Amino acid sequence: MKIPAPGKPVRGSQSGAPIMVLFDLLGRRWAMGIVWTLSEQGPCTFRELQEKCDNLSPTTLNTRIAELRAACLVDHDTTGYRVTLRGRELYKMLVPLGLWAKEWGKDLQGFPGAQT
Amino acid sequence: MKIPAPGKPVRGSQSGAPIMVLFDLLGRRWAMGIVWTLSEQGPCTFRELQEKCDNLSPTTLNTRIAELRAACLVDHDTTGYRVTLRGRELYKMLVPLGLWAKEWGKDLQGFPGAQT
DNA sequence: TTTCATTGCTATGAATATTGTAGCAGTCAC
DNA sequence: GTGACTGCTACAATATTCATAGCAATGAAA
Numbered sequence: 001m002k003i004p005a006p007g008k009p010v011r012g013s014q015s016g017a018p019i020m021v022l023f024d025l026l027g028r029r030w031a032m033g034i035v036w037t038l039s040e041q042g043p044c045t046f047r048e049l050q051e052k053c054d055n056l057s058p059t060t061l062n063t064r065i066a067e068l069r070a071a072c073l074v075d076h077d078t079t080g081y082r083v084t085l086r087g088r089e090l091y092k093m094l095v096p097l098g099l100w101a102k103e104w105g106k107d108l109q110g111f112p113g114a115q116t
Numbered sequence: 117m118k119i120p121a122p123g124k125p126v127r128g129s130q131s132g133a134p135i136m137v138l139f140d141l142l143g144r145r146w147a148m149g150i151v152w153t154l155s156e157q158g159p160c161t162f163r164e165l166q167e168k169c170d171n172l173s174p175t176t177l178n179t180r181i182a183e184l185r186a187a188c189l190v191d192h193d194t195t196g197y198r199v200t201l202r203g204r205e206l207y208k209m210l211v212p213l214g215l216w217a218k219e220w221g222k223d224l225q226g227f228p229g230a231q232t
Numbered sequence: 233t234t235t236c237a238t239t240g241c242t243a244t245g246a247a248t249a250t251t252g253t254a255g256c257a258g259t260c261a262c
Numbered sequence: 263g264t265g266a267c268t269g270c271t272a273c274a275a276t277a278t279t280c281a282t283a284g285c286a287a288t289g290a291a292a
Contacts, residue, residue, distance in 0.1 A: 018217035023148045032139045046269050057251045072224060093216060096209050101134035162240050173280045178241060
């Protein structure tokens with residue numbers, strides 16, 4: 001699978017705009033979940049990560065890891081897989097999403113909702 | 117396709133944790149891009165939206181719209197499709213990602229990068 | 233009342249991504 | 263060597279996405 005890189009046209013966007021590249025990268029199965037999990041729970045092995053990510057298939061995990069490593073968001077050392085500094089920056093920006101999601105979830109309980 | 121809703125197990129997560137539900141919803145092709153585009157460029161018709169989203173297929177656009185409407189992030193009125201109040205909240209949290217992505221993109225130019 | 237353009241959207245088949253299961257090769261402690 | 267771990271790969275089934283064509287409804291103009 002093509003790995004998205006800023007400046008180059010990606011799946012679904014000819015512009016190469018960094019935000020669209022990022023959306024392409026993160027808009028793949030478990031991409032954000034992996035960054036989230038590694039950040040919240042610390043470094044872990046391939047199989048540990050697989051378990052924490054709801055036992056996603058090794059195929060997909062491996063693909064996702066390759067993409068996230070290419071994007072310098074995740075790396076690998078003796079402690080296992082872990083987020084990089086940049087990965088942690090990204091995580092920090094996802095935290096507000098986590099808080100917001102709780103409220104969103106509450107409101108959405110009383111489905112279907114009128115809104116605007 | 118199953119539409120993610122907070123509190124219920126979703127594709128890839130049995131926990132039903134709101135953040136995982138959100139990741140499931142947003143981790144689909146063009147989901148974040150649609151919220152971004154509608155927020156930045158204002159309401160537009162189905163076909164306009166399609167064009168702005170790099171001519172993604174109507175099938176996928178329609179599916180994504182249904183999911184985002186079910187999640188109360190997007191709705192539809194006489195002006196066309198647009199983000200809801202909650203959708204705008206989400207967008208505002210994505211804005212920092214856009215800024216960060218620019219830096220990330222710059223650094224990543226000199227691929228492959230050492231980091232941590 | 234018959235065009236005509238525009239609307240949202242569906243049908244279809246091919247291409248691509250993801251899943252689930254099994255298992256391999258390397259490393260390390262014993 | 264043996265066993266228990268490691269990171270992965272192979273393979274076939276399923277799910278998702280794409281690209282193209284086109285339909286039914288609406289509203290404006292002729």
